[in-house]
Amino acid sequence: MTRSRLALAPVAAVAATLLLAGCSAGAVESGSDSGGGWSGEFEPGMPAPDMPVTDGDLGGDGASRDEGGPISAPAPGDGRQVITTGWMYLTVEAPLDAATEAARITERVGGRVDGRTEYAPRSNDAGGAELVLRIPSAQLQPVIDELKELGELEELSLSASDVTREVQDLDARIGALEASLDRLLALLVQADDIDDLITLESVVADRQGQLESLQAQRRSLADRVSLSTLTLTLGSEAVAPPTEPGSFLDGLRQGWEALVTFGSAALVLTGILLPWLAVLGMIGLIVWVSVRVARRRRGSRAPNTTGAQQPTAQQ
Numbered sequence: 001m002t003r004s005r006l007a008l009a010p011v012a013a014v015a016a017t018l019l020l021a022g023c024s025a026g027a028v029e030s031g032s033d034s035g036g037g038w039s040g041e042f043e044p045g046m047p048a049p050d051m052p053v054t055d056g057d058l059g060g061d062g063a064s065r066d067e068g069g070p071i072s073a074p075a076p077g078d079g080r081q082v083i084t085t086g087w088m089y090l091t092v093e094a095p096l097d098a099a100t101e102a103a104r105i106t107e108r109v110g111g112r113v114d115g116r117t118e119y120a121p122r123s124n125d126a127g128g129a130e131l132v133l134r135i136p137s138a139q140l141q142p143v144i145d146e147l148k149e150l151g152e153l154e155e156l157s158l159s160a161s162d163v164t165r166e167v168q169d170l171d172a173r174i175g176a177l178e179a180s181l182d183r184l185l186a187l188l189v190q191a192d193d194i195d196d197l198i199t200l201e202s203v204v205a206d207r208q209g210q211l212e213s214l215q216a217q218r219r220s221l222a223d224r225v226s227l228s229t230l231t232l233t234l235g236s237e238a239v240a241p242p243t244e245p246g247s248f249l250d251g252l253r254q255g256w257e258a259l260v261t262f263g264s265a266a267l268v269l270t271g272i273l274l275p276w277l278a279v280l281g282m283i284g285l286i287v288w289v290s291v292r293v294a295r296r297r298r299g300s301r302a303p304n305t306t307g308a309q310q311p312t313a314q315q
Helices: 002-029 095-108 137-148 164-190 194-226 248-314
Strands: 082-091 112-119 128-136 152-162 227-235
Touching: 082 137, 082 194, 095 112, 095 128, 095 137, 095 227, 128 137, 137 227, 164 194, 194 227
Parallel strands: 082 227
Antiparallel strands: 082 152, 112 128, 128 227
């Protein structure tokens, strides 16, 4: 009887491995619907006994797993995970200096500058700049109020996206994979057969790759939630959006500026067309002179022909 049990032990180990792998795959695939709870149980005769699964660290959000129940992932504060993005346009006297000051304001509150584009001053404006600011969500409004003091606010747009369900789903799937890895590692430690070791190592590597991918997604969401994204555009007064005149003098000033702008554009257009007009004038003059010369030659030939025929008529 003892020899029979020893002979059946490798078969039982392989069967336990396949059963565990199938249950782990089912738990991971249904993580978004059932909360990622572990559905597989160890049967008597398996090489590894039942082992309790400890609460896993799911990206620092305090997610926990109750023994025998689904994973829950309570979020900090009011439980909402919100991604805030915005766009802001300011008219300033010196856009490049204002860009440096905006970066300093952002870094002072713990944020960072993810992108910065500057345009050199030209003849008709003082240049411009565009910055992609990552600002701590709790400091977004104070930073916006401080940025407004750099110049005149032309436009401000903010939008928020609630990703609470996505975060909870990722936390649940991460917890399910961590529980799966714990049990697979327990089997791996006690496995003696080479085939079992190869199978378990392959399954562990696959689960580890899935876990790292989900953890990377979770970190990306956490970064976007904790740091709001604000695209700041800084322009000079020369390229500022036009404003509606508030009085007769404002209208007169804008009308004069429009007239000066039109005159400048007309002068530029004249300068561009002048060489072409000169060449076309020369071609037209040559054509006109050629036509005049041809007509004169025809006129001089006609009297000579008439004079030669008159004596013949008198005879």
